[in-house]
Amino acid sequence: MTTTGLQISVEKRQGRFTLDADLALPDRGVSALFGASGSGKTTLLRLIAGLDRPDAGHVTLGARTLADTPSGTFLPPSQRRIGVVFQEPRLFPHYRVRKNLTYGMPAQARPRFDAIVRLLGIEHLLARMPGTLSGGEAQRVSIGRALLTDPQLLLMDEPLSGLDGARKQELLHFILTLVRDVNIPVVYISHDPAEITAIADHLVVLENGGVLASGALEDVLLRVDLTRQLGGFDAASLLDVSVVGHDIDYGLTELAVDSERRLQVPLHDAPVGSRLRLRIPARDVALALTAPTSTSYRNRLSARVQAVTPLPDDATAVEVVLALGEQRLRARLTRKSRDELGLAEGQAVTALIRSVAFDTR
Ligand SMILES: Nc1ncnc2c1ncn2[C@@H]1O[C@H](COP(=O)(O)OP(=O)(O)OP(=O)(O)O)[C@@H](O)[C@H]1O
Incomplete structure (x- = not known):
């Protein structure tokens, strides 16, 4: 602070x-x-x-x-x-x-x-x-x-x-x-x-x-x-990113989460080098144990499992907090997926990101 x-x-x-x-x-x-x-x-x-x-x-x-x-x-x-x-x-x-x-x-x-x-x-x-x-x-x-x-x-x-x-x-x-x-x-x-x-x-x-x-x-x-007090908030993560460049032909903007991790989003009108904040709903983050070679997910980020916690009000789901370098990303999975993946703290995973939105600031 x-x-x-x-x-x-x-x-x-x-x-x-x-x-x-x-x-x-x-x-x-x-x-x-x-x-x-x-x-x-x-x-x-x-x-x-x-x-x-x-x-x-x-x-x-x-x-x-x-x-x-x-x-x-x-x-x-x-x-x-x-x-x-x-x-x-x-x-x-x-x-x-x-x-x-x-x-x-x-x-x-x-x-x-x-x-x-x-x-x-x-x-x-x-x-x-x-x-x-x-x-x-x-x-x-x-x-x-x-x-x-x-x-x-x-x-x-x-x-x-x-x-x-x-x-x-x-x-x-x-x-x-x-x-x-x-x-x-x-x-x-x-x-x-x-x-x-x-x-x-x-x-x-x-x-x-x-x-x-x-x-x-x-x-x-x-x-x-x-979770109970914050139930009205969509579980989501906020990520600070910077604009790396724009690909006008494909209509994409490349963003850096840090020196290793990149994301591509639909063309976003912001100057290269500017800092932005992304909002990523937890339900739009899927996990894979190995980096999939063919997938339509444009955004795959290497991550480490920091915590896997049952949700107090939802017997079927767990919340996974992932470390992306210094930043954190939330994912909501079913308990069944957690068991099938055998998720444990400290494990290396790939986060597949379905959607991102720019924070209004
Ligand atoms: N003058 C008063 N005399 C007795 N109780 C009071 C008085 N003013 C407030 N309270 C009580 O203090 C508590 C806290 O009230 P407060 O107005 O701070 O809540 P709040 O979180 O702002 O609620 P809201 O979101 O409804 O505005 C309530 O239980 C309220 O009934």
Whole structure:
């Protein structure tokens, strides 16, 4: 993990519920908080924002202490330099969009006004009243307003939940662009696995007020012990690759997983040398003990079996984690295939890859 941005060690009781969380989040990219309804996601976010006080513990952002119960430190939300976007856009109904955006904007954020407005595609809305905006437009204005407070951290509590499918995709696209272009870490609450897969770099899994897991998205998604909690996520691997070249005649792009392993995918418009992320569904990875000489599988990668684990909720299947050099690849096999292949840890195999998709980032 990169150096830590946000450190949280808090206890908070609410009725019969207790949040007891100890977490360090990276200082860049998107950290998703995931968990069932009532697991404590919003409670945690409110403690970070300063909307609630912890019963015990501390919250620090970079070198700044935001809350610390032993010393009685508690910065109010306005002094935390944290932008918050809620499920429902919260705009002043009697101010035009421009005024909503500039309300409370510190002088140092002024030079960024035009760029943020452009990034969010809200130039044409500046003279409108909030009541005339669609849900997606209003949410984009809310995000703009949060960014124009010049925050060091952006918190988003299910910002897409009030939107329909197409609007959701559109806003997701804006948020992705923003995360790439504006170098502010984001803590993003969602219980939608597809949304998290599209946006998050880091994943925190909460259950009953506790932190079950916190780590790089691809590492947490590999954890077989979390199969029940992560059931909604398509079992898949994320592979970092670089573009080696394009074969225009055959319509193929060659990618390098590392110095030894290559993949070919349908022509993909990205410059040679650029780095991309691939998503490979576990069910689209088959295994062979020897490299097959004739197969229509274009993509065969040498790999080593790292772990073979039964799936807690599926008596017929096992999950195989393969090491591809430094990276890992998941495969789902039937128990019968596992026995026929005699798979064991440390064994050399060939992974046959049926499909890959480019991650949206
Ligand atoms: N003011 C309150 N008084 C008593 N209990 C509360 C209060 N606010 C929240 N809770 C309880 O705290 C628990 C955690 O709530 P929280 O809103 O953090 O969950 P969540 O993970 O964000 O859920 P959701 O996905 O439904 O938004 C829930 O059991 C909730 O009922």
